[in-house]
Structures are given as C-alpha cells and as structure tokens.
Amino acid sequence: MNTTENIRAQFPILNKQINNNALVYFDNAATVQKPKQVIEAIENYYYNSNANIHRGVHTLSRVATELFEQSRKTIASFFNVKNSQQIIFTSGTTDGLNTLVQSLSKSVLQKNSEIILSTYEHHSNILPWQLWAQHNNGKLKIIPLKENHSLDLEKLEQLITPNTKIISIAHVSNTLGLITNIEKVKEIAKKYNLIIVLDGAQSAPHMKIDLENLDVDFFVCSAHKMYGPTGIGILYMSEKWLQELPVSKVGGGTIKTVSFEKTEYEQGALRFEPGTPNISGAIGFAEAIKFTNIVGITSIYKHELDLVNYAQKQLNELPEVIQYGVSKEKAGVISFNVKNQHPFDVGSLLDKYGIAVRTGHHCTQPLMKVLNTQGTIRASFAIYNTKQELNYFIEKLKKVITMLK
Amino acid sequence: MNIEEIEKEIIEEFELFGDNWEEKYEHIIDMGKNLPKIADENKTDKNIITGCQSRVWLNTELKNGKMIFTADSDAIITKGMVAIIVRVFNNQTPQDISNAQLNFINVIGLKEHLSPTRANGLLSMIRRMKQDAKNLMNGSNNNN
Known part of the structure; x- marks a missing residue:
C-alpha cells in the first residue's frame, strides 16, 4: 500500500527533530530526501x-x-x-x-x-x-x-x-x-x-x-x-x-x-x-x-499538485502574502513573499519551527529582476509531504508575520 | 562601560528569556527597529557589505579616539544582530574593538547567525569593523 504513512516510513531522515520540532522538509526542489532502498x-x-x-x-x-x-x-x-x-x-x-x-x-x-x-x-x-x-x-x-x-x-x-x-x-x-x-x-x-x-x-x-x-x-x-x-x-x-x-x-x-x-x-x-x-x-x-x-509518477504528480493547490488557497487568505506564478497546474513548487518583509527573516524564523524552506533568488537572478524583488520564499513538495505539514506551516507562517510586524 | 561590561549586560538581558526563542527573537527584532540609522548619504557602495541573502550598510567614524558606527540592513533579524554588535562596539577604542572576542554571542545562543552559511553579511560586518579598527590603529601609529 502506498499510503503517505508507508511512504514516509521509507525515509529515515523524516524522523529527525530540528530546533526541537519535527522536521517539515519543504526544500525538495533544491534536493529531495532519499528512501532507504537508495x-x-x-x-x-x-x-x-x-x-x-x-x-x-x-x-x-x-x-x-x-x-x-x-x-x-x-x-x-x-x-x-x-x-x-x-x-x-x-x-x-x-x-x-x-x-x-x-x-x-x-x-x-x-x-x-x-x-x-x-x-x-x-x-x-x-x-x-x-x-x-x-x-x-x-x-x-x-x-x-x-x-x-x-x-x-x-x-x-x-x-x-x-x-x-x-x-x-x-x-x-x-x-x-x-x-x-x-x-x-x-x-x-x-x-x-x-x-x-x-x-x-x-x-x-x-x-x-x-x-x-x-x-x-x-x-x-x-x-x-x-x-x-x-x-x-x-x-x-x-x-x-x-x-x-x-x-x-x-x-x-x-x-x-x-x-x-x-x-x-x-x-x-x-x-x-x-x-x-x-x-x-x-x-x-x-x-x-x-x-x-x-509509487507511480502520476500519483506523485497528483499528490504534489493537491498540496500546491491547497497551499496556494491557504496563502491566498493571508492579506500580507504576495504569491508568484499562481496556477492550477504546477510541478510541486510555490513561491511567495510577505509584504514589506525580507524573505531571509521569514525563512530564518520558519527554520526555528523546524520548517525548511528556501529563501533568496533561487539561482534565478534575472527572474527576480523581472518580478521586482530581491528574493522569494519557496516551498517545494515531494511525495512524503502532507496536508498536516502544510497546516502547521501556515499556522507558523501567521505567527512569523505577527512577530515581524 | 567597556566592551566586557556591555557584553555582560546583554547576557543578563537575554537570560530573562530562558528557552523561549520566540521572545528572544522579538527582542532582536525590536533592537533592529531601534538601531540608530545610517545617514542616507552614507549608504554608499563603499559601505555596503553584501551577504548572499541580506545586505548590511556600515559607516565608521572616529571621534575623540572612539569609534562610532551607524548601520542598516534590509532584513530585520540581521538588523537586530547588527544593533547588538553596534551596541557593544560603539564608543570603544580601536584597540579594544580589535581585541574583542565577542564570546557573548555564543552565550546568548545566537552563534548560528555568525555561521558563514547564513550568508547574512553579519560575519563580514564584524570583520569589517575589526579591520576598520586595525586600519585606524595603524594609521595613528604612522602619524606618530
């Protein structure tokens, strides 16, 4: 059975605690974690x-x-x-x-x-x-x-x-x-x-x-x-x-x-x-x-797309958030900023809650220039990520926004 | 107060937060907001310290043998960290700044901000402050 729980069990690193919190790994577009078979x-x-x-x-x-x-x-x-x-x-x-x-x-x-x-x-x-x-x-x-x-x-x-x-x-x-x-x-x-x-x-x-x-x-x-x-x-x-x-x-x-x-x-x-x-x-x-x-590559696509659409919808409800490249068809990545806040600050505080996101220019400086920003916050998903993790991420993001105000 | 006394004062201040990192960071953010701002005309290319993720501007002056720093950063946490360092180094002699170890950063649990991978310009800023101090010391030696 390919339940998310079974899949997660195949990735030893997902049990890790980061800053006294369970690791929420949303930096999969940088590199994804490895199953123990590999x-x-x-x-x-x-x-x-x-x-x-x-x-x-x-x-x-x-x-x-x-x-x-x-x-x-x-x-x-x-x-x-x-x-x-x-x-x-x-x-x-x-x-x-x-x-x-x-x-x-x-x-x-x-x-x-x-x-x-x-x-x-x-x-x-x-x-x-x-x-x-x-x-x-x-x-x-x-x-x-x-x-x-x-x-x-x-x-x-x-x-x-x-x-x-x-x-x-x-x-x-x-x-x-x-x-x-x-x-x-x-x-x-x-x-x-x-x-x-x-x-x-x-x-x-x-x-x-x-x-x-x-x-x-x-x-x-x-x-x-x-x-x-x-x-x-x-x-x-x-x-x-x-x-x-x-x-x-x-x-x-x-x-x-x-x-x-x-x-x-x-x-x-x-x-x-x-x-x-x-x-x-x-x-x-x-x-x-x-x-x-x-697992099946089409199941992977569908699972990640569900997460992307869920995340885009949640972020859309936060008035402080600006999203980039919103679309119903995407490959596992969302990109956003918090108005008037540096992505570095948001990323640093999320890390304190055990959430790994990428901040900065993502090695696409010409794109950043067109988007007119120094950088963005990028959350990117893999087959082992869950809606519960996303809920935790949104909850902590709200907290971070309050802290930075 | 000398550098060690200010460091001690900051350590005592941070002890109040115990293990509560959220309060600690709120304090850092507050300090960032209260950092005496660098004058706009001093926000020059010469005064910019580029980290990969956030930038720091630092201006150094010497008044009556003491160093005066004004600074800014585009990221508020970096700015808070800058404010802490400026608070320790402001109005100190080049000699004392050059010799300072800044161990208090470790004690208050903020050492991760000095890691090169943070890419926040902070480490480079401290190096710049110490280099400026050394240059002033050498400069005054030359004048003798």
Whole structure:
C-alpha cells in the first residue's frame, strides 16, 4: 500500500527533530530526501560489488559493469527511451548543460549564432550559453513572461532570426513551479528547424516524461531531485545526435584505439563518459527510479499538485502574502513573499519551527529582476509531504508575520 | 562601560528569556527597529557589505579616539544582530574593538547567525569593523 504513512516510513531522515520540532522538509526542489532502498543500494554496491567497469576480465568487474549498464537501462525505460545508449551519465544537470554547450560549439554553433532561453531559467541554463556567447560574438534572446508569470510563447517566434540555432528551455521553473508548454515550443522550433534542449531538472521529479514521444533533441536532469543520490544525472540525446554530436570531454573509457597520432572513439554513450564514472551513483539513481515506479509518477504528480493547490488557497487568505506564478497546474513548487518583509527573516524564523524552506533568488537572478524583488520564499513538495505539514506551516507562517510586524 | 561590561549586560538581558526563542527573537527584532540609522548619504557602495541573502550598510567614524558606527540592513533579524554588535562596539577604542572576542554571542545562543552559511553579511560586518579598527590603529601609529 502506498499510503503517505508507508511512504514516509521509507525515509529515515523524516524522523529527525530540528530546533526541537519535527522536521517539515519543504526544500525538495533544491534536493529531495532519499528512501532507504537508495541508501542501501549504494552501500550494498560498495560492500559487495565494487570494481572498475568496462575493462576488467575479473568477476567483480563484470558484476559492476552489469549493474552500471542495467541502471542505464532502468533509467532509459523510465523515460521511454528504447536505446539505452541515448542516456549519457553526467554529474548532474549543470554538468550535462556544460558538456552539451561545449559539444555544440564544435558543430552547430558558429560565430554570431543566437540561442533562445526563457526569463525563468536557472543560472545553470544561462551561464554555459553566456560563456560561449561571450567568446564567439553570440547572442542570447530571452522569452518574456506574461502578467501571470507564465512564459509568453506568443513572443517566441519574433525572437527567431536566421542566426538562431537553439532553444534551451526549462521544462518547469525551479522558482515558480510553472510548466512550460513544450508542445507549443516544439511547434515553433520545428518550423524553423531549431534544436531543442529541454532542462528537466525540475520536471523529471514530478511529471511523466516520455522522451520517445516528446521528441526533443536533448534533455538533462539530476538524480538528487528524483530521490536519487547527488553527483549523478543524465544527458539524453536523440538517435541522430548520438551519432553526430562531437565529444567535448575525452579520456579513458571513451576510446577503441589510441596512438599519439590518432584516436578512434567508442560508439554510443561511452563516447561521452570519459574516466571512471559515478558507478554507485548510477546504481542509486536506478534504485530511486524503481522507488518512483512503485509509487507511480502520476500519483506523485497528483499528490504534489493537491498540496500546491491547497497551499496556494491557504496563502491566498493571508492579506500580507504576495504569491508568484499562481496556477492550477504546477510541478510541486510555490513561491511567495510577505509584504514589506525580507524573505531571509521569514525563512530564518520558519527554520526555528523546524520548517525548511528556501529563501533568496533561487539561482534565478534575472527572474527576480523581472518580478521586482530581491528574493522569494519557496516551498517545494515531494511525495512524503502532507496536508498536516502544510497546516502547521501556515499556522507558523501567521505567527512569523505577527512577530515581524 | 567597556566592551566586557556591555557584553555582560546583554547576557543578563537575554537570560530573562530562558528557552523561549520566540521572545528572544522579538527582542532582536525590536533592537533592529531601534538601531540608530545610517545617514542616507552614507549608504554608499563603499559601505555596503553584501551577504548572499541580506545586505548590511556600515559607516565608521572616529571621534575623540572612539569609534562610532551607524548601520542598516534590509532584513530585520540581521538588523537586530547588527544593533547588538553596534551596541557593544560603539564608543570603544580601536584597540579594544580589535581585541574583542565577542564570546557573548555564543552565550546568548545566537552563534548560528555568525555561521558563514547564513550568508547574512553579519560575519563580514564584524570583520569589517575589526579591520576598520586595525586600519585606524595603524594609521595613528604612522602619524606618530
């Protein structure tokens, strides 16, 4: 039975007391807590199967290789990707985007190329492109927001010029929880033959993502926001790019033959995975996917959406609160401020009650500028959060508002 | 009063709250509201101390061999903490400020505010105050 109580029992850290209060963990968009299956899978790997992969003839190396490649398959199947080679292990979303920009700069991107991003990108989907643009006379074009803080995709088409090559966009805003209408983005991208890079860091933990049907060029996400360990993520690429994308990072494990004159590279995912990979991380990631499959990603979405709508409704009743990006369809995140109060003060006092929220700019400073605020308070939910926790949060938020008056 | 005497006074003040952190924080917030405000013309880029989450403005002057601080912050809890430090350091000599250990912050249970991860600019503010004190001491030595 997948009752919230049963699910909570699988997360040892949720029993912790913080400042003499039961922990209420609402910082899941930063990183989510891990179920004990994931912790045990990592431990078990080091106890029983640790060896380097893809090169040894000995038994342990074969076992470790098998576990690693099986993990790739589990993850591929979760995203409905038939060829698991299209799943490249990275150290996370940031690494995936950096690697990708480097590789694209060796093929598609030329001097004066233009890249389209959105106002609500987190810094990881801005800085690698910006760094490239600074050295190559490139340009970043930004999709603006509508009044309700969702993306104004009506304005997307007018940003496109003959130099536009790529649209790199957040599937879900980490600060607001709003979901990008990717079908609309695709429709325009296909019309102009643009490459789509989909940043799934905040969508993959909450929503069913079918990469086969989504049909984007690239997709990145991080395991640690999906009940998996830190330090591992994936870069998915379409079949076409798996064949054509140049490598940007090289080293052991990526090659067939090497001489000082010439190197012949591996085919498939290995071509993009130099050095000893994060083997235990991949195994932990796959275990997290198994956990998600048992609970069901659609149940996760529904549970979190219930919490979001409940929270939005409760906050709406507090006259001192300003909410950002309110919507009936969101992926597990609410963002707000208390009028005339600094988010730091509200967050510090909530922490005293054992409530973990994020305050500040959430690594989206350009978005903060558009919202005309220094920062916001963000509460983000996971499958183990409850309405009781939300009631406690609202009760304490009211107390905090009184204290700060 | 010297720095140690003021520290003792603050410790006694906070002892009244016992384990009641809510009252303690209400007191800090009140102190923040009563902090003698830095003059607007002194809210310059030179006087800003940037933490990741909240900002502090600090102006230092020397009058009759004693240091005078005025300050502000955009977050009220940070401002309250700033007020406590200013209360301890105001009208003290550069020498005493430079040597101060500020152990009382630990005693009154507010040490977490000095943790670098709080990113509230407070730690940087204390460093700046002590640096200003050292600079003044060195400056006066040079004049000799």
